[in-house]
Amino acid sequence: MRPDFYRTLLSPWPWLVLTVGAVMPLLLPNYYLHILTVTLIYAALASAWNIVGGIAGQISLAHSLFVGAGAMLSSALLVKLGVNMWLGMLAAAAVSAVIGALVSFIDYRFRLGHLSFALITLAFAEMAEIYVIGTDFLGGASGLFLPRDTGDITQFQFGGGRGAYWVMLGMTALCILVNLAILTSPLGYNLRSMRDNENAAQAIGVGLLRNKTLAMTISAVLTSIIGTIYARYLTFADPYLLASPVLTIEIVLFATVGGLGSAIGPALGAFLLAPVGEILRGQLGDKLPGLHYFIYGLVVIGVILASPGGVWSFIKSLGRRRS
Numbered sequence: 001m002r003p004d005f006y007r008t009l010l011s012p013w014p015w016l017v018l019t020v021g022a023v024m025p026l027l028l029p030n031y032y033l034h035i036l037t038v039t040l041i042y043a044a045l046a047s048a049w050n051i052v053g054g055i056a057g058q059i060s061l062a063h064s065l066f067v068g069a070g071a072m073l074s075s076a077l078l079v080k081l082g083v084n085m086w087l088g089m090l091a092a093a094a095v096s097a098v099i100g101a102l103v104s105f106i107d108y109r110f111r112l113g114h115l116s117f118a119l120i121t122l123a124f125a126e127m128a129e130i131y132v133i134g135t136d137f138l139g140g141a142s143g144l145f146l147p148r149d150t151g152d153i154t155q156f157q158f159g160g161g162r163g164a165y166w167v168m169l170g171m172t173a174l175c176i177l178v179n180l181a182i183l184t185s186p187l188g189y190n191l192r193s194m195r196d197n198e199n200a201a202q203a204i205g206v207g208l209l210r211n212k213t214l215a216m217t218i219s220a221v222l223t224s225i226i227g228t229i230y231a232r233y234l235t236f237a238d239p240y241l242l243a244s245p246v247l248t249i250e251i252v253l254f255a256t257v258g259g260l261g262s263a264i265g266p267a268l269g270a271f272l273l274a275p276v277g278e279i280l281r282g283q284l285g286d287k288l289p290g291l292h293y294f295i296y297g298l299v300v301i302g303v304i305l306a307s308p309g310g311v312w313s314f315i316k317s318l319g320r321r322r323s
Contacts, residue, residue, distance in 0.1 A: 005184040021169050025162040031282075033161050039274040040168040041230050045247075046254040046266035047175035048222035053252065054260035055182060056215045057195025059114055061248050062103060062121035065128040066096040066220045068243030070227025072132050075144045075237035080137055085156030089228040093221045099124075100220030104213040111198075125245040132239045144237040156232055164233040171229060172267060175222055180263040182218075191215055192261070257303055259310025268312050273300065 008014065025033055045067070052060045073095060074088030083091075103124065107117050133141045151159030158164045182188045190211045193201040202208055231237040241247070258269020276299055280292035307314035 005180055008180060018169070018173060022166065025165050030161060033165060035275050035278045037161065037165045037168055037233065038278060039271055040165070040172045041226060041233075042250065042254055042274045043267035043270035044168065044172040044175045044226050045223060045251045046258065046270045047172065047179055047263075048219050048226065049248075049251045050179055050255050050260065050262075050266040051182060051219040051222075052215050054255060054262070054266065055179070055188060055195070056191040056212065057114070058107065058212065058216075059118040059252070060103070060121045060216070060219075061118050061245060061252070062124040062128075063219070063223050063251055064125045064243055064245050064247040065099065066223035067227035067230070067247060068128055068132055068239065069096045069099070070224035071231035071237050071242040072138045072144070072239060074228045075146055075231050076138045078146065079139075079144050084154075085228070085232065086154075089156065089225060092228060093224045096220040096224035097217045100216040101213050104216040105209065108209040108212055122245060122248075125248060129239065129243045129245065132243045139237060139239065141239065143239055146232065146235045146237065149232070149235060156228075158232065164229070167229060168233075171226060175226075176263055176267055178218065178222065179266075182215075183263055187211065187214065195261075253300065257300065257311060259312035262310070262312050265310050265312035269310070272303065272311060 024036060028036065045063070049060070049063050052058050070089065070092045073092040074085055077083035077088035077091065078085045103121060106112070106120065110116075112120060132138045138144075147155075149157045149160060151157055151163065153159075158167050182191070190201070190206045193204070193206055194208060194211060198208060227242060231242060254269040254273055255266035256269070257273060258267065259265025273296075277292075277296050280296055284292040284295070303311065
């Protein structure tokens with residue numbers, strides 16, 4: 001890894017942000033703590049997706065499959081078979097890794113274009129949702145209720161909202177750190193060269209299958225783990241939320257608005273838009289149906305028009321002008 005990686009870690013700013021984030025549960029009421037926890041979940045998901053969609057340039061719409069695997073499979077193993085959820089999380093992550101490798105192989109074998117790859121992965125996500133809803137072991141259409149969270153960490157319990165928040169804060173930091181590590185490593189150079197021109201990358205010796213598989217596997221495993229944490233936090237594994245392709249669209253939206261291909265951009269996009277969506281839904285959802293979607297859409301359009309290259313790119317350009 002380049003010195004940039006270690007320079008970033010030694011900078012005081014990431015540690016300051018983590019410290020401020022760590023004390024937020026002590027200051028916020030439960031409602032706003034929930035919004036911040038959900039925002040962290042989306043920030044982590046957007047960062048995990050960025051490894052494939054931003055750095056490697058492969059617009060995958062199958063990540064709801066990995067979220068669903070982490071949430072539904074680990075929950076089913078716990079509820080139906082009594083398997084410890086830590087082990088269920090590892091089993092679901094392994095399944096997600098295999099599926100991610102399979103998707104990468106299909107992409108490599110048939111040399112799919114960006115649009116074809118997006119459609120193929122969307123088809124995988126749709127089939128996964130149908131399979132989950134139609135499978136009794138995974139909860140079917142009714143989903144799965146998880147045991148009450150008593151704070152027993154050995155049973156993958158976090159002790160309520162504060163504990164879940166701190167776990168997701170650590171998971172989000174890990175996803176951003178993985179992005180930074182990839183960007184400053186030979187893998188990052190290979191993925192970006194493939195993103196810009198696959199034929200040229202292959203001509204200079206970049207292994208397309210190996211690098212695509214590695215990127216998708218890392219992204220799938222991280223996404224699956226986040227899905228398990230999300231289900232445990234909700235105490236209900238809902239297939240219409242956790243296995244829906246709509247979830248992937250939200251993830252892609254946050255990553256794009258924040259700035260594709262950067263370490264911090266996707267998380268920044270989630271922190272900008274996710275709280276707005278949650279607050280609008282809570283304040284306007286019951287008063288006039290559809291109004292919160294309309295306002296949220298206007299906010300998204302305004303942000304995209306103001307910073308077409310992403311919010312992080314816009315912030316960096318402002319910093320360069322001031323300097």
